Amino acid sequence: MGLKAYLSDIWEAAVTVAKGMRITARYGVDPRETITLQYPEERWTPSDRFRGFLHNDIKRCTSCTMCVRVCPIDCISLESVRGADKKLVLVSYDINIGRCMYCGLCVEACPPKSLTHTSGYEKAFVDRGEFILRFVPEDPEEIKARIAKQVAEAAAKAEAEKAAKEAEEKAAKEAEAAKSAEAPPEDPKGEQMQSPAAAPLAEAAFAAGNPAGKPEKPPEEGGEGKKE
Amino acid sequence: MEALAISLVHALPVLSGVPLWAMTLLVTVLVAAVVLTFALTYSGLATYVERKVAGDIQARIGPNRVGPVGLLQFLADGIKLLLKEDIIPAKADRFLFILAPYLVFIGSFAAFVVVPFGVGLIASDLNIGVYYVMAVTSLVVVGVMLAGWASNNKWALLGGMRAAAQIVSYEVPVGMALLPAVLIAGSLSLQDITRSQGGLFGIFGWNLFHNPFTFFSFFLYYVAALAETNRTPFDIPEAESELVAGYHVEYTGIRFAFFFLAEYGDMFVVSALATACFLGGWHVPFLSAEALPAVWGNLFSLGVFLGKTLGLVLLMMWVRWTLPRLRVDQLMRMAWKYLVPLTFFNLLGVSLWLLLFHGKGIPQMIASLFG
Numbered sequence: 001m002g003l004k005a006y007l008s009d010i011w012e013a014a015v016t017v018a019k020g021m022r023i024t025a026r027y028g029v030d031p032r033e034t035i036t037l038q039y040p041e042e043r044w045t046p047s048d049r050f051r052g053f054l055h056n057d058i059k060r061c062t063s064c065t066m067c068v069r070v071c072p073i074d075c076i077s078l079e080s081v082r083g084a085d086k087k088l089v090l091v092s093y094d095i096n097i098g099r100c101m102y103c104g105l106c107v108e109a110c111p112p113k114s115l116t117h118t119s120g121y122e123k124a125f126v127d128r129g130e131f132i133l134r135f136v137p138e139d140p141e142e143i144k145a146r147i148a149k150q151v152a153e154a155a156a157k158a159e160a161e162k163a164a165k166e167a168e169e170k171a172a173k174e175a176e177a178a179k180s181a182e183a184p185p186e187d188p189k190g191e192q193m194q195s196p197a198a199a200p201l202a203e204a205a206f207a208a209g210n211p212a213g214k215p216e217k218p219p220e221e222g223g224e225g226k227k228e
Numbered sequence: 229m230e231a232l233a234i235s236l237v238h239a240l241p242v243l244s245g246v247p248l249w250a251m252t253l254l255v256t257v258l259v260a261a262v263v264l265t266f267a268l269t270y271s272g273l274a275t276y277v278e279r280k281v282a283g284d285i286q287a288r289i290g291p292n293r294v295g296p297v298g299l300l301q302f303l304a305d306g307i308k309l310l311l312k313e314d315i316i317p318a319k320a321d322r323f324l325f326i327l328a329p330y331l332v333f334i335g336s337f338a339a340f341v342v343v344p345f346g347v348g349l350i351a352s353d354l355n356i357g358v359y360y361v362m363a364v365t366s367l368v369v370v371g372v373m374l375a376g377w378a379s380n381n382k383w384a385l386l387g388g389m390r391a392a393a394q395i396v397s398y399e400v401p402v403g404m405a406l407l408p409a410v411l412i413a414g415s416l417s418l419q420d421i422t423r424s425q426g427g428l429f430g431i432f433g434w435n436l437f438h439n440p441f442t443f444f445s446f447f448l449y450y451v452a453a454l455a456e457t458n459r460t461p462f463d464i465p466e467a468e469s470e471l472v473a474g475y476h477v478e479y480t481g482i483r484f485a486f487f488f489l490a491e492y493g494d495m496f497v498v499s500a501l502a503t504a505c506f507l508g509g510w511h512v513p514f515l516s517a518e519a520l521p522a523v524w525g526n527l528f529s530l531g532v533f534l535g536k537t538l539g540l541v542l543l544m545m546w547v548r549w550t551l552p553r554l555r556v557d558q559l560m561r562m563a564w565k566y567l568v569p570l571t572f573f574n575l576l577g578v579s580l581w582l583l584l585f586h587g588k589g590i591p592q593m594i595a596s597l598f599g
Contacts, residue, residue, distance in 0.1 A: 010566065017551065024550040028284040036289045 046119040051102040053120040054095050056135045060114035063088035067106035067115055075099040076106060079140060081147050084154035089147050092140045097123065098131030152178040263340050263351050271492040272302035278492075278545050285549040312481035317380060320478065324378035328371045329479065329486035335367030336490035339497040344418045346510050346529035348522065357418035358406055361501060362399065365456070368490065369395045372465065372475050375487070379478035387474025390556065391458060391465030397563040398455040398462075404571035405449035408442045408578040409435050409505035412587065418501075422509030426516065434508040438589035441577035446506040448571050453498040454544060455563070457491065461551035464559060499540035500533075507536050 037043065046052065063080035075096040083089040107115050125131055136143070155174040162170055237251060276291065276299065283290025291298035316325055342357040344350045354360050369392050376388015410416055412435055413424035425433045435442045455462035466474030476487040503509055510529030520528065554562065585593070 010570075017547075020550045021546060024285045024546065027287055028281065028546070035287050036283075038289070038292075 046121070050119055050121075051104050051107075051117045053097055053118050053123065053133070054100060054106070055116050055118045056093055056095070057114040057116070058090055058093060058135050060112045061090055061093065062112050062114075063090045064111055066109045066111060070105045070109040072103065072105065073099055073101060081144055082151075083147050084150040089143065090136055091143045091147075093135040095133045095135070096131055097133050098125075098128060148178065259351050264337065267337050267340050267493055267496070268489065270496055271489045272306060274492045274495065274541060275305065275488070276302045277542070278548075281542070281545045282549050285546070306485065309485040310482055314483065315478075315480045317478050319380045321378040321380065324374050325478075326483075328375035328378055329483045329490075331371030331374060332368050332490045333371075333486040333493075335365055335371060336493035336497065338364045338367070340493070342418050343497065343500045344422050344504050344509055345533055346526040349510075349526055349530055350419060353417055353419045356416045358410055358416045358421070358501075358505075361418075361497065362403055362406075365494065365497065366395070366399065368494070371490075375479070376475040379475070381478050383471045383473070384475050384477050387465045387467075387471045387477070390471075391475055394458065394462065394465060394559060394563075395456055397560060398452045398567070401448060401452035401563065401567035401571045402456055404568070404575055405445050405452060406501065406505055407575050408438075408445045411575075411578055411582060412438060412442070412589075418504045418509075422504050422511070425508040426511050431508070431513050432591035432595075433511065433589075434506065436506045436508075437591055439578065439581045441574045441581060442506065442589075445571070445574045445578070446502065448567060448574065449506070450502055450540070450543075452563075452567050452571070453502065454547065455559070457494040457498055457544075459491070459495070459544060460548040461554050462559060463553060464556055467553055495541050495544055496537065499537045499544070502540055503533060503536040507540075509533060509536075 063078060065078055065080075068074075068076050068078050077092070077094045077096075079091040079093075080088040081091055102117070104117060107117055123131075155178055159171050159174055234248070234251075237246070237248075279301070280290040280298075282288075291301040294300045294304045316322060339361045341351045342354050342360055344353070372391040372395070373388045376384045376386070376391070379385070409421050413421040415421060415424075421435075425435055431437075436446050437443065458465050465471075466476070471477070476484055479487060510533040512528045512532050515528065588596075
């Protein structure tokens, strides 16, 4: 190494150090360069297309079970009964948000657009069972009993109207229908899944996300045969 | 110390009954306590500033939770370290393991004794001040080596060996780079060196501007001193990516805190030496601190000295968060092929300059041109 290379080495060292320090000084002095967000106090607003926690507006929900069918990991469970006006009445609508992968397929599939992604992304629970979001606040049994009553009343009304023409056989049939509608309340633990085809499979998969012994999990032998 | 004790007895006749040795001991302990308190407070705050500087440079915020703008973070850290379990590895050499942090701590903080904080503010104005600092900071090598050996850990041992190699190598350029200041002042006492830099508006009397050789000498000293304190870019003894933490990898709690404090103490000592030898020490610009009343002169000079020194400490932090770590061979090459020859060259240059121009610096010559 000649003297020229030696000196140019020293010169290069000095120049490059100065260059680097100029850059870090710029970052150090310029307050705009600080990008840290003091999270709990301030936070970004998520974009409009952000896929946060799912929310179902149950007033608009038609219980069509499209979301249940389209969900790749079966984290949505839906139960409905047919009401007096022949429309489906939502009995329970649960989403296991701990298993949800936020793919958004259910939101795309939802015909009445009642299922939406919110901007929420902060949740913490001490128990896996608490990850199940329940959108129908009332007790499923009460709803079922109420609907059964309404159906029975409607049937009784229809029966009274039709009593003149065809009394006996029709009444027996209606009574039987009422009885079958009333059947679920006799079930000790109640049932979550009522969607026709995928029911047993989906139920098993759904329950897998819950710890054993939670009340929402139906017992293995408890009323499997009582599906509508 | 004895002189101070005697003057204290003269000032307060109540104490005249106390024997002289007792007064001297009392004054010594008091001065030591003051210096140590300053050193510890400075070290604590320096860790906070270091983290803030790191945060700013890396587009982060840094500590801001404990106290106003995070100022009490260092207290929280200190209390945390005090409360941590003190773990000594089963296979470690117990005695040496316990001894090592004290040696490092003493080596670093004993140098505070000769730091000239102000006109009269110096714990002990030793007539061999510069040599004292170099000798006492060499104690750090012993401590670091002991820590590496006693930990009975391959990383610690490697770190200790590297630290020893590095510190011993860089002692040479550090000493050589300081000698120009000693030559100009004709004294090894740091107070004398500082006093020799007065006059000429208090800035142009600095050794930094004395002649081109001293100018370069300052930067050479700073680089070599940076390496001697084992800080990035010369932190191969504790290179995280290869040695986990180097020689203090097995230390926990307050023993680790000693190493940590020693590093920051070293930073201050090195910067203080650079200030005293090249940046005019406690000389207040445009004022003669020595001519002022004792209280004001000391306060002004203390402020100026701390300002310069802490500025250099800040520069060290800035360098640390800018430059990547050197490889071992690069480190040695830099010491022996660049710094050592250059400092020798500088020393020769300064000696010739002093011989040829009878000790006059460039600013002095320019000033004499204008009468």
